[in-house]
Amino acid sequence: MTVSVGMVTFDTRDARALAAWWARQLDGRVHDQDDGWFVVVVPAGGGMPLGFQRVEDPTPGKNRGHVDVHAPDRDAEVARLVAEGASFVAQHEHDGFVWAVLEDPDGNQFCVLSAPETATQAPEAVVSP
Numbered sequence: 001m002t003v004s005v006g007m008v009t010f011d012t013r014d015a016r017a018l019a020a021w022w023a024r025q026l027d028g029r030v031h032d033q034d035d036g037w038f039v040v041v042v043p044a045g046g047g048m049p050l051g052f053q054r055v056e057d058p059t060p061g062k063n064r065g066h067v068d069v070h071a072p073d074r075d076a077e078v079a080r081l082v083a084e085g086a087s088f089v090a091q092h093e094h095d096g097f098v099w100a101v102l103e104d105p106d107g108n109q110f111c112v113l114s115a116p117e118t119a120t121q122a123p124e125a126v127v128s129p
Contacts, residue, residue, distance in 0.1 A: 007040070008067060009051035010108055011058045015039040018106045019052040021085060025069075026050075058106075067110040074100060074114045081112065 012018045016032060019039035023030045026043040028050075033039065041050045050067070071077035078100045082088055089101040089109060100112045 005048065007049045007051045008065070009053055010063075010106070011055040012052050012106050013054065013056070013058060014106075015052040015054040018104065019050075021105055022050055022052075025081065025084065063108050066108070068099075068113055069110060070113050070115045072115045074098070074112055078102065078112050 010018065016030075016036045016039055019030050019032075019041050022028070023041045026041060026047065027045075028041045028043040028047075031040040031042065037054050039052045041052070043049070069077075078088065081102055085105045087103040089103055091098065091100045098114075101109055102112060103109050
């Protein structure tokens with residue numbers, strides 16, 4: 001028996017607000033379930049859904065998992081995301097592969113990479129912070 005990843009879920013104090021932010025960034029659709037307790041964003045183009053679960057006290061500190069998003073023009077996308085309310089954390093390079101680390105409005109870190117077809121190295125070969 002094997003398992004497959006069905007969704008990446010984030011804890012947040014305001015599931016609707018954070019889901020709406022991610023839906024705008026992914027051109028996705030929001031599915032509000034359980035009166036705002038659990039909200040799902042389905043990205044345009046059939047990407048992996050993101051879940052947002054309302055909790056009273058999210059775990060403090062750096063998140064242990066994160067989302068990697070791909071963009072044809074990484075720098076332009078980073079600038080757009082920051083203008084939309086993300087925070088720039090850092091830019092990293094490993095063996096010629098470059099990615100940016102940002103935080104969404106709730107403080108969850110995520111990485112912006114060049115789109116796979118334009119990347120010089122497979123993303124699987126990169127270990128992000």
